[in-house]
Amino acid sequence: MNSQPEAEHRHEILPEHFDLREAYRRHFADPRRERAFLHAAGFTAGFAGCRLVTHAIRAGRGPFRNLSAGGRHLHHSTPGIIGQIALGYLWTWQVAIGTDPHRRAGSRAAALTAGLATALTLDEFALWFDLADDYWDNAGRKSIDAVILFWGASAMLLTGRGLVVETGRALHDATRLSRPRRH
Numbered sequence: 001m002n003s004q005p006e007a008e009h010r011h012e013i014l015p016e017h018f019d020l021r022e023a024y025r026r027h028f029a030d031p032r033r034e035r036a037f038l039h040a041a042g043f044t045a046g047f048a049g050c051r052l053v054t055h056a057i058r059a060g061r062g063p064f065r066n067l068s069a070g071g072r073h074l075h076h077s078t079p080g081i082i083g084q085i086a087l088g089y090l091w092t093w094q095v096a097i098g099t100d101p102h103r104r105a106g107s108r109a110a111a112l113t114a115g116l117a118t119a120l121t122l123d124e125f126a127l128w129f130d131l132a133d134d135y136w137d138n139a140g141r142k143s144i145d146a147v148i149l150f151w152g153a154s155a156m157l158l159t160g161r162g163l164v165v166e167t168g169r170a171l172h173d174a175t176r177l178s179r180p181r182r183h
Contacts, residue, residue, distance in 0.1 A: 013171070013174065014167075014170050014171065014174055015170055015173055015174045018167075018170035018173075018174075020167065023163055023166050023167065023170075024163060026162075027160065027162040027163040027166070028160075028163070031104060031107060033159060034108065034111075035107060035108070035110075035111040036111075036155075036159045037156060037159040037160045038108055038111035038112045038115065039111045039112070039114050039115040039118075039155075040115060040152055040155035040156040040158075040159055041112065041115065041156055042111065042112035042113065042114065042115025042116040042118075042119070043115035043116065043118050043119045043152050043155070044115075044119075044149065044152030044153060044155075044156060045115075045116070045119075046115060046116035046117075046118075046119030046120060047119035047122070047123060047148050047149060047152055048149060048152075049119075050076060050119060050120060050123040051123070051145055051149075054076075054123075075124050076120045076123065076124065077120060077121045077123070077124040079117070079120055080116075080117045080118065080119070080120025080121035080122075080123075081117075081121055082117075083113055083114075083116065083117030083120065084114070084117045084118070084121065087110055087113060087114050087117065090110065091110070119148075119152075122148065123148075125144075
């Protein structure tokens with residue numbers, strides 16, 4: 001029978017002394033750096049989501065279906081463009097984007113939304129010039145997917161490298177400390 005208290009057997013992802021929220025605040029004290037990170041995160045999540053949904057639609061899997069309005073196919077670049085236009089308008093009136101510390105939540109939401117809207121728009125880049133839905137060619141699709149996902153992840157790591165390094169160290173310490181000790 002083990003005599004150690006139950007609390008010592010509890011396994012947590014991060015060590016008790018590591019506060020992710022505090023680390024985030026420290027690494028993103030500069031609102032511009034935080035907005036750049038959130039834009040990259042919104043872009044990466046948006047692009048990955050676009051790819052997953054469009055591949056599911058094409059394969060006939062899941063609840064996803066193409067959208068249409070009045071019998072015409074509605075490409076996902078349309079909400080992306082509308083999002084960029086809306087953000088531009090809000091920025092003009094300084095409603096959502098800015099350096100006002102009292103509006104930081106709006107600034108964060110705007111950065112995430114701008115990244116998402118950019119992903120929705122760029123995902124259908126082939127439509128910009130050819131006005132044809134031809135990004136499904138196997139040779140081009142795979143390289144575009146890989147390059148854009150790599151760019152998004154790289155931008156997130158570049159802007160958030162301090163937070164990533166500190167969190168990685170905390171995870172490493174947690175795994176090292178949570179290993180059972182041999183007596």
